[in-house]
Amino acid sequence: MDRYFAPGTNHLFVPGPVNIPDHVIRAMNRNNEDYRAPPIPALTKDLLEDVKKIFKTTTGTPFLIPTTGTGAWESALTNTLSPGDRTVSFLIGQFSLLWIDQQKRLRFNVDVIESEWGQGANLEILAEKIAADRAHTIKAVCIVHNETATGVTNNLAAVRRILDEYRHPALFLVDGVSSICALDFRMDEWGVDVALTGSQKALSLPTGMGIVCAGPKALEASKSAQSVRFFFDWNDYLKFYKLGTFWPYTPSIQLLYGMRAALDIIFEEGLDNVIERHSRLGKATRLAVEAWGLKNCTQREEWFSDTVTAVVVPPYIDSTEIVKRAWKRYNLSLGLGLNKVAGKVFRIGHLGHLNDVQLLGCLAGVEMVLKDVGYPVKMGSGVGAASAYLQNTIPLIPSRI
Amino acid sequence: MDRYFAPGTNHLFVPGPVNIPDHVIRAMNRNNEDYRAPPIPALTKDLLEDVKKIFKTTTGTPFLIPTTGTGAWESALTNTLSPGDRTVSFLIGQFSLLWIDQQKRLRFNVDVIESEWGQGANLEILAEKIAADRAHTIKAVCIVHNETATGVTNNLAAVRRILDEYRHPALFLVDGVSSICALDFRMDEWGVDVALTGSQKALSLPTGMGIVCAGPKALEASKSAQSVRFFFDWNDYLKFYKLGTFWPYTPSIQLLYGMRAALDIIFEEGLDNVIERHSRLGKATRLAVEAWGLKNCTQREEWFSDTVTAVVVPPYIDSTEIVKRAWKRYNLSLGLGLNKVAGKVFRIGHLGHLNDVQLLGCLAGVEMVLKDVGYPVKMGSGVGAASAYLQNTIPLIPSRI
């Protein structure tokens, strides 16, 4: 018996870890195996080939590292850069802040471009810096595609255009933790050199696998990068890829089978349909927020995130209370406001294996919590706004037509 | 990969089989075991003791039969009656119809009291028949506590009062398939002689266990009942109860562990709280139906069911289309109209392991389907009516306060 038992299902709407499909839970419901016998290398080989599709790359080399997103960040940085290297990084929320902190503590020389929380990366300043950097002292531009703390999606194509415009050779490193497999992401087309995500986000697996994909320029850089590394060293992986055994150390058997099932599901739905589904769910959530008369933390439409919405509460309400109450009364898990926006926003994660009715349940739950904390919400208003839009746009389920 | 894959969770709102709690799914995720070794008898002994609580009986003897509700019916009848015996039975919907059919085919002399579908059992006629039956030719009164086809709950206390008034010795046999563990049911207090349910209903298990509870008068009757029986014979169970091995044939190991987990959850929440939760969910559903401007198939408030609501659709809409579309477009499973009300009603099952946000999701889904089929529903109206009521009445989750 769980210590915090509640009747009915838990409604998991934090922006990660997200709901795992039953199909995937079943696939992982298994004993360990010898990872040196033929099945695991055969399975891994297929996964490495297939996982490239979610990055939309044919030239990248993926690494499935037994770690979290934080470890994936470290892998991206230490394999491509040397201590003292100048990076340009955007501070726009809690996760970009943490990545910047990591860059600093890993001894890179971080050139921070800060924006107000709720805004996207300031690409004008980036353009200025790139333009000014004739000496190519900037070794990497590091950007969080989707800032999970504020629900802000950055424009990666624009970053690439800036680098191209000035023919700047800086590496383009992208945190796609809360975007890849949910938002439009095109590694090859946008010339991303390293992209990464974590298994517990849009892939809808348990935590435990950092998925890093390195383009040819990044692999080349790894040959001379001087950062001290061992566990995260791509070179060890590459050595075992050549041997056909694939693993420098023991992988999680369960996560590998789970990833197979997760990719199967994504390909069954179609990656672009998955992205379209997230787009609809994101839009529906924003319509609800508007109907409630509340503000989106994201300041401009161009930055609206389709995986997470940070909702600003009126000053007389503590958003932490909303999150607590949602869990204590409705078995509904919402995301807290973090750091600068703690107490000021709560977050609705709408990514991963999720459908319209699930989201509408969540929105109905949020309405009840808002009422609980004294916000004068009209019951049904947000749900109605969202469902009116969804009913208009949701396709029939292809396998059921 | 399931052949009919759809993103997100399936929203299961048929009135059985119902959602299984994760805790129970985990408990059943296991290999077979020798059912003659000590663990299974020990487990069974506790279950037999504990299951009496959901019937609110201390004097009853429960039987956990590897069968469905239909088999449980047969067990109730053949153990207590002899061919040719007169039973009084109420025809008020599809499930009472099927039970009557069984009574006839098992060669009992069924005295049917029919009502319009949507009405409850006509107890006035029962009273007349009982009053007239000075010779005590009526051997049993058979009643479906909750008619799942129409969402009608019958008044069992009133039946008992009638029998008592006339000091009539007829057995009182109750189908509690869609009521026990969800609606107020009191075997001892109401003098029910045999009550029964199925594992896949409010107990929230898989199908496969018919749970029959026999009171002392029924056990006594079983000694002289002449109906031919073997598989369903209580006597074989009683023999093995005495031996302490409990099973005349092989039980499902998984269902036994599952039932342990299911009862643990019910007792953790508290049976009366479970019933109260169903009461709230039932009321909320009816408020939504009203807000949509639709009619409840159940004709009077006294018969409203808190486990299933049959919603009448306007004549220009085929309710079958609603159920199909819900499944094809929203991954929402609703109940069909059956037999006389086929095409005319669809059903929302709101029983078992379920909470407010789940129900609100379902109601939002129903609104979208209604729009799909051309009914002029105001989006959010039903959800809002329901959530306004629920927000007012739902308690904090005790384990989380």
Next chain:
Amino acid sequence: MDRYFAPGTNHLFVPGPVNIPDHVIRAMNRNNEDYRAPPIPALTKDLLEDVKKIFKTTTGTPFLIPTTGTGAWESALTNTLSPGDRTVSFLIGQFSLLWIDQQKRLRFNVDVIESEWGQGANLEILAEKIAADRAHTIKAVCIVHNETATGVTNNLAAVRRILDEYRHPALFLVDGVSSICALDFRMDEWGVDVALTGSQKALSLPTGMGIVCAGPKALEASKSAQSVRFFFDWNDYLKFYKLGTFWPYTPSIQLLYGMRAALDIIFEEGLDNVIERHSRLGKATRLAVEAWGLKNCTQREEWFSDTVTAVVVPPYIDSTEIVKRAWKRYNLSLGLGLNKVAGKVFRIGHLGHLNDVQLLGCLAGVEMVLKDVGYPVKMGSGVGAASAYLQNTIPLIPSRI
């Protein structure tokens, strides 16, 4: 935590319920579903087609009944016979005894041919009775293919020859509970009219599905059979087969998906390879028994069972003690001696999803228990005799070559 926790795996060698493959456990690890929506009928349709293969029939009609083997017996009898009908039945052990008891209590006129426990069905007497029965008063010959209590396999082809020789129209009803899917069984070739098994035997599923297959003559007989029946009535199934909804009452969703997985595994290995595997494991077990200097309860080689071996212990040993000790000290589950052979034999079940190394572990465990109870066994003798044979005969695993 299980109340009877022990380190390591439980070694399940009772002759049912047997070990469930992990693949099947995974397939059943799921929530309930609406059984009236398209997936369940589609799944059922395929199962009904595929399950015929394990009976080796193309003309039979299968029924997947939510019941146990005992219920499957009742289904076979009540659908084909009328009260007072004469059946010929063989009493050779506990399970044939129970079936005879059922036949009597269901009011058939049972003509019992008894043999010593450890012997097969006496077919000479059958031949005499059939020869003498010019009036065709014998309506059915009922035989247990494999008597699980004594490890005796009967010769079904010989029964058919006898019936054919005398052109006797009696129905040929076969209990294949511990044989079908493990021993050579040929419904069509042997002219079996009804064959049945239970899910928890060689199919390696949980208990809960009685699988009955009726040939054309049996179906014809069901039209006039006068036995009272409802739950077990084939006619209700046939009605729903025609409608394409397949289920007269709610099936276990989990068992249906489990059966799909179980059949997939059986077909992957190949049914004849499955039978060959059982043949090897049976032979290996008997070699071990011989090496231990113990006697097989089965008196002649022609009756040796490849699914269960009943081992006779010396008079100074209580076989019940062996079974208890195996479980208490080695986490090894063996079968008890039943009824007449209680205390005198213990049983090793070697059916279902099982391989050579599992069996050898069991045999090593039995050696330790024999030593425990004072039998002067040479440690390693039985295992060595078995493994010498197995090493000579086991094929490479086809998927791994």
Next chain:
Amino acid sequence: MDRYFAPGTNHLFVPGPVNIPDHVIRAMNRNNEDYRAPPIPALTKDLLEDVKKIFKTTTGTPFLIPTTGTGAWESALTNTLSPGDRTVSFLIGQFSLLWIDQQKRLRFNVDVIESEWGQGANLEILAEKIAADRAHTIKAVCIVHNETATGVTNNLAAVRRILDEYRHPALFLVDGVSSICALDFRMDEWGVDVALTGSQKALSLPTGMGIVCAGPKALEASKSAQSVRFFFDWNDYLKFYKLGTFWPYTPSIQLLYGMRAALDIIFEEGLDNVIERHSRLGKATRLAVEAWGLKNCTQREEWFSDTVTAVVVPPYIDSTEIVKRAWKRYNLSLGLGLNKVAGKVFRIGHLGHLNDVQLLGCLAGVEMVLKDVGYPVKMGSGVGAASAYLQNTIPLIPSRI
């Protein structure tokens, strides 16, 4: 369907990843959860307290890091040492070799004490080095408690005695990957400063959690250690320990619940009983090897490992063939010989959740494989030698007495 399907269970006898108890598989069979809501911190708090028991420490601080044993190594080194620091490390097999490689690549100055593979750490040379190091240039002694490649267990108490004798302040860092929870290990008594293991070894979980325990001296050292680190930095954990939220980044929900179940099982059996069980299984395996006339790779009894046995094959046999054949013909997974002993030894892992009958099955399997590859083994000899010993020494299962 698994691509490499085989009938029966896979017999997993590699020295990791090892068999997961069903109880633990069940506990992990679940959806994700919000790791910031109360249940996960509450669960983590208890785990951190309880996990200390498997290290036999009351003063240590544990870290549950989402990584493998390799990452746990890195965590132990980078948190306590600075680049250029002198470590003393023993090269006695593949895993000590890899750790030494890591120490070098992380820029420590490794003073390697090499022994022949099959021997334990040369503690005489250690004593000399420690004695000579008056200037305390040695900052850490790094030792693999149990070298998994050769089945050699080192004497940690003796290492501590040497350090104490010379009052040398070097940190004592222990890789307990294939020892902790299976072999006698006493962190506090032996003055171990950092000990570590991986979840997929004796804890019998999936891979994915590196468990590192730091003593007070190590924690103190971490304050001044100059190695660059972020993901593996203990300080981030300590910060969140203080906050009571415990996690600097997302943990695997499933592994946390799994660890709870795994520890519950270990404590139920009793840690010392677990160790005693490994001792018996190790001894039994060695008796089998002896009976087969084969040599143990481990050269002296004092180094015999109770978690893994490396068996030397005659020169005319390729041990790789044994491992391949075991898997291809018997569904038995054995460990390969690695690096210097590739082709020369195969390994039997006998650690984790395992019992006597499982091991005896494995040994019987090995006998068949030996016969396959042309080694003149007497069938049953090894199993008999092992079972004679086990039968003499195995206790009754306490919960079943």
